Amino acid sequence: MLMAEHKIAQREQLEDAFQVFNQVSGQLVDSYQQLQQQVARLTRELSEARSERLLQLAEKESLANRLVHLLETLPAAVVVLDGAGLVKQINTAARDILPGIDLNSDWQQIERLHIVPGQKGDEQQLVSGRLVSLTRRSLAPEPGTILLLLDVTETRQLQERMARRQRLSVMGEMAAQLAHQIRTPLSSALLYTSHLSRDDLSPQQREKFSTRCLERLHHMESQVNDMLSFARGGQFERTPLVVRELLMELVANLEPLSREHDAVVNYQFEVDETTRIDGNFAALSGALLNVAQNAFQQAGGIELGVQAGQQSGELFIRISDNGPGIRVEDQERIFDPFYTTRPDGTGLGLAVVQSVVLSHQGRISVNSTLGEGSCFEICLPLSMAHTREPAGAPECDPESGLNVVRSPA
Template sequence: MAFSLPSSTAAALQDQWADTYRLLEQRVAALTAELHELRSERLAQLAEKEVLARRLQTVLNALPGAVVVLDGNGRIGSHNQAAVQLFGEPLTGIAWRAVIARCFVPQTPPAADLVLHDGRIVTLSTCPLGSEPGQILLFQDVTESRRLQEHLQRQQRLLDMGRMAASLAHQIRTPLAAALLYASQLKHPALSDDKRERFAERTVASLQQLEGLIANMLHFARGGVSGSELLAADELLHELHTTLETQVAGRNVEWRSEATDLHVRGNRSLLLSAWLNLVNNALQAAGESGHLEIFCRAAAGGGVEFGVHDDGPGVAPEMQAHLFEPFSTTRPRGTGLGLAIVRAVAQAHHGEAWYRSVPGDTTFAMRLPLVPVERVVEEGARRACV
């Protein structure tokens, strides 16, 4: 039996369906319009980010330095064109340690300047990525500036040598004339054995003074280090003690070593010569009754210090600004090269010379880089295997 609705009810349902369909159409249209608007906004945002990314890349490529961005795993996420010119390709996605092995010359000890296999010199600055893991590396090619600095230093040394020659002329003449005078007396037939021995000693002393002047001149003119021996700090102090044992006999001198198992790298004879200059200056400043402390110790900020402390009158304030300059001296027979040599030797060993002076409390020292313990152990093992 078929069921049929009254015509009025069917019409009402049909109207409801029509209304519902219109509502759905309106809702779909609204959602479509909303999605279109969101899509347009999203495309606009993507376009802005793409423009910003291009601008950032343009800025990176315009930078004179090489920029490398590392992720949390130490791999290169992005870089600029200068990095490609400096390190070559590939870079993106490569572990940074692989680039180090490929491009950099190993240095012992590590230096502020890094050297590439092609001879270029770069400096490195780092910056964290903020909240993200990783860091930004900025490399600056300083090859040309370092060459210019070296050239200027060479020119300055030549100028200093010219001044040195003029300053040393009369200093050399004095011991040379004395040596010639004493030597000429040695051939006198009537000279007694005692006088002959005394004249011979004075001749040797004058020649030794002359040799010392020339040695100081050569040390200062060299301006570098020949040799990179691994040196124990306390052993250097022992060698200095042996050298000065006769000279400081009867003087109030204390030897202090606080640098056990600490090592530096450099030229043994140059370091001892520079340290000896500091001690001789302190001996003259403190006088016969003064107290000296000759020390090697670990530096507060890292490294090893070799120096001397005395309780003499100190350095006059007007002289302190020129202490390490060549030919700056207050002693009548001084050449003013001692402290200049100390500074040159310290700098040649990648260190520095420093002083602190007030009446009754004066310290002069060289602060040199410390060789890491693992490097000392490694070199000791290598020598043991040879």
């Protein structure tokens, strides 16, 4: 009896264990199927991601290839520098504009070899004679710089030719007016000359007619010179100039004018003999004198101030007077060709001055108040950087009749 009950208990235990085994087996099968499903899904996702990645890589490779071809066909030179300033990428135009440049070249050495030193602004003159527009951009957040050099030589030459044609066109339109302006002093000169042949003239009258005849001839000469300078359009041969010599030339030119008009001229020159600019001596000297001469056209006591100095790599020359001033509406047009407020003016004087200044990569501006006078400022780039303080004003002849203001020692 006990043996039978024991066997029954064992059978029930076996049946329970078998049921548990079946349940666990079923769960394992379900888990395996779920795992297979997850593996299939992940495989599918990986395949899709891989296909998308391969597509992106193909697109990037195609884009990189297009960029390479674009860089090679660009007319501008492209130079890529790393953080140390070494050339890491260049295109064909860069090799053409900057002969000798190569990968891993030091950009500073390339600059010293090809770019004229002492220049400011985006446009740079190359030793080969080319003019390029230089643009720099950082590669941030990565270290390095990308340089773009565009050859603008032909563009500037075309602009200069177009400007010259425009000037010639304007001159053609104003030929009749200019002919009238020349005819008037010419008629006066002929009249005074005809009087000189009279026998009844006293020495004083003969001298008076001669002087007036010369004045009319000089006036015509001035008009013709202005026309020629305007037509030339700033095409001058440039050489290194000592600024102090240019200023002393202005002093020498103003001395007889100041004596003639009983004018007081104050000078303040804060430049030394090492200060230089690149330019044409005759053109710049004439432009400065042209500006200063305007002060002698006024009536009454004349006071003229001439100041020169340097700052931010530029030479500045300011010429001021105590004249009647210039109206605001006239200030906007005084540099236009053939615009004048004087009945005997050609309207070319300040236009020529502006043309000369612009041809030297400079600028000219005017600040004027009615009843208080005017101040013209001319700024020109220096040939080289000057770091030490100016040595002081140049010495002028104390017997010249000029009121000289010297800089502090």
